[in-house]
Amino acid sequence: MGYKELGQEILDNVGGKENVKSLVHCATRLRFNLKEDSQANVDALKNLSGVAGVVNQGGQFQVIVGGDVKFVFNEIEKMLGSQSFKEERTEDDKKGIISKVLDTIASIFVPIIPALTGAGMLRAFLALFTMLGWLSTDSQTYQFLSLIGDAAFYFLPLLLASSAAKKFGCNQYIAITLGAVMLHPTFVAMVANAKETGDSLSLFGLPVTIANYGSSVIPIILAVWFLSYVEPLVDKFMPSAIRIFMSPLFTLLIVAPITLILIGPLGTILGNGLGSIVEFINSYANWLVPLLVGTFTPLLVMTGMHYGLIPIGINMLATSGFDTVAGPGMMVSNIAQGGAALAVAFKTKNSSIKQLAFSSGISAVAGITEPALYGINLKYKKPLISAMIGGGAAGLFIGIMNVGRYAQVAPGIFALPSFFGEKGMSNFIYAVISCLIAFVVGFIVSLILGIDEEKESPLSESQVAETDLLLNKIGGIIASPIAGEVINLENVADEVFSSGAVGKGVAILPSDGKVYSPIDGKISATFESNHAIGLQSDSEMEILIHVGIDTVTLNGNGFTSHVSDGQKVSKGDLLLEADLEVIKNNRLEDTTIVVVTNSGDFSKIEPTDKKSVNVGEALINVTADN
Known part of the structure; x- marks a missing residue:
């Protein structure tokens, strides 16, 4: 599956572009901020080839892709287009304050980390080279490289303004302009002169705190957050005929002065206060925080x-x-x-x-x-x-x-x-x-x-040897993962499976709740509810075992998993246990479905003609394309 196809599948299964508030990525994960987490199809996402797992924590819906995440992100970003990512401030937002804060921090800082990391490494190597005597600080080469390494940090407010604007849903370029105001050479010169002469600065008769905002963090974030409230308010009261040029004018005239007079100094105080707290801790217990x-x-x-x-x-x-x-x-x-x-x-x-x-x-x-x-x-x-x-x-x-x-x-x-x-x-x-x-x-x-690798197996040595021989000979036999009565997939009371939309296969009315691996391979997907499991065989068959109909609603009650994502398994290894009584007591069917989710890759998928099967007996014959 290519990056574009994978991106489309991921976007569809998080609820479509309409359900996406914002999207960033880190080294291995796509980090979605969704309007409704419940609209995301976690099971389907975990079954996607190219997705290593799904985590919904820290205020973000995270899809683990791995080292290719940047390429998948680029494709999804194209699909999202120019849609607004403005946060909806609704009273029914169920996220806690900690999740909201973490989500905000991640959304603002993750996009700019590559720039800071690249510049930081350059500064680090410059320090090393000068210490070793390989590069003179008086050389123009050093001065240019130092300039390149310092730029991202000095103009950090501009980078933060851009990403904060996306997070808070306001005009990105007005936000960047606010950052530029704080770093403008004229303002920097005015501050330097005031420090030297002892004079004060004022705007509209109100005092402006003498502060430098180069490399600062908190002031610009607070300023853009304030902008996100002022901008829509100005737009609301501005006549449509003149809104295109008058709204930005009044927005800047309101936000920029308040930033210089109030918000910037407040952010500086908070930043210095945070540094003082850390310094205080380091003074009395410098070992504590690193520990x-x-x-x-x-x-x-x-x-x-x-x-x-x-x-x-x-x-x-x-x-x-x-x-x-x-x-x-x-x-x-x-x-x-x-x-x-x-x-x-x-x-x-x-x-x-x-x-x-x-x-x-x-x-x-x-x-x-x-x-x-x-x-x-x-x-x-x-x-x-x-x-x-x-x-x-x-x-x-x-x-x-x-x-x-x-x-x-x-x-x-x-x-x-x-x-x-x-x-x-x-x-x-x-x-x-x-x-x-x-x-x-x-x-x-x-x-x-060490690690615990022991697993339980119900198969006798002769059964394992027999199945091994069959697999090695044909390369496409799926053994029965559970004992019970075999029924046609078309008779399953779930249209998703009975229609063959998930893949071709067979269903079993189980006589026992223990589910064993039907192949040699690895676990490709597990689920928080433990009601289903995905496997990939060594011969590239992708298999889904789904215990019960609508058993995901039990939220794991009655299910016990014995494996994890990516784990290597052998035929007969115990995968999970289901309490069939719990399923029935909740008025749900315990029908267990076994399907080949990549059925299109094979020419024939033929279920057994037996009416009942035991664990380890041949269940499905899969024939590869010629």
Whole structure:
């Protein structure tokens, strides 16, 4: 499936473009802000080839795509076109205040992170090259590179104005103009002159606080938020004949002065106050914040709460040029996750787990943790605990040694150059030691704890051998995952399945609630309600096992899953258990559907002609296209 097709499927299954308030993406995930989360078809999304999972947390509906997320995002953005993403301020918005704040922070900061990361890495390497004597600070080359590296940070209010305007649903270019007012050379010169002479500044007779807004964070966000209320109010009262030029005029005349007189100074006070709080904590317990960040970053990432750390780190860089909160703790946490995942690669005997653990572990060390977090560490629990121990140990060390970074970069091993700065080599050396602590502790603890790979199987050795022979010979036999009476798919009381829309297959009236793997392959999709499961065979068959009709409404009651997304399985492994009595007591049918969701890839899909089957017996014969 191409990027365009995948993007269209994802957009359709989140409720269509009409249900999308805003969309951003990070390294691996599409982050939707939906009008109604209930309109999203989570089951269908998880079954899409190219989608690794779905998470609805932190005020965002997140679709995990992986490394190709940027290309899928670009296609969806084209489909959304120029539609407004203005937030609807409705009283029935059920999101809590924490979710709203996190959603706002993520929506504003995620789009600008690539610019800050690129510029931050350039600044970090410049510091390294000058320290090593490879580049003179007097050279024009250094001056130009320094200019390029500083631009994104000095003009940060412009970047934030653009993304904040999209989030708050106001005119993007008026918002950028507000940022430009705060950074205009004339205003900067007026502030510098007032500081030198001791004179005051005033606008309309009202005092203007003498403040510099270069690299600032909070003032412009508050200004654009205020703009989002003023702009529609001006539009409402402005006659339509002159609205096109008079509305922007009055909007600027209202918002810009209030920004300079009130909002900007307020934002400066809040930013400085935030820095003072962090400085106070560091003065009395400098080990505390890095310890907490290093330990709990994986949990923050899972909930989206790590985006609350980003503005704190950026604000510290803007006010003091030294971040001891977000960057160092998140860096050692990511490296500890990589160490824990790589230990799994050394420990496991399962080739599929070994391959995933190795590749995702390397990715985590480089700063991209989602593959390791969701594919290995969270799935097997013990590696996650190991990563948190490693991150906490390294976080404690960097806190005690007061290690910080001098630039905003992606938190991974390649962030180390950002630790060069005014403290010289000592800060860098301590950062390197902290990375070693994180990796070694995470690796060793994970190696000791290991992972649980044992699975229950109801098949005898002869049954397994018989099915193996059949599969190896034909390459397309799906064994029965459950015992019971076989019925035609057309007779199922669910039009989605009976019509063949999901795929061709068969249904079973189960005599037992245990569901076993019908193939050798991997788990391609699991569901929060545990009522269904998706598999992909080694011969590329994509299979959906759906227990019961409308059992998703039970919200997991009566269902127990024994597997996770991406897990390697063998024929006869226990996948899930369903309490058939719970299903019947809720007046639902327990009919279990087995369908090949990529039926179009095969020439024939022939269900068994048996009236009843036992677990492990041949159920569906799938013949590949010639």
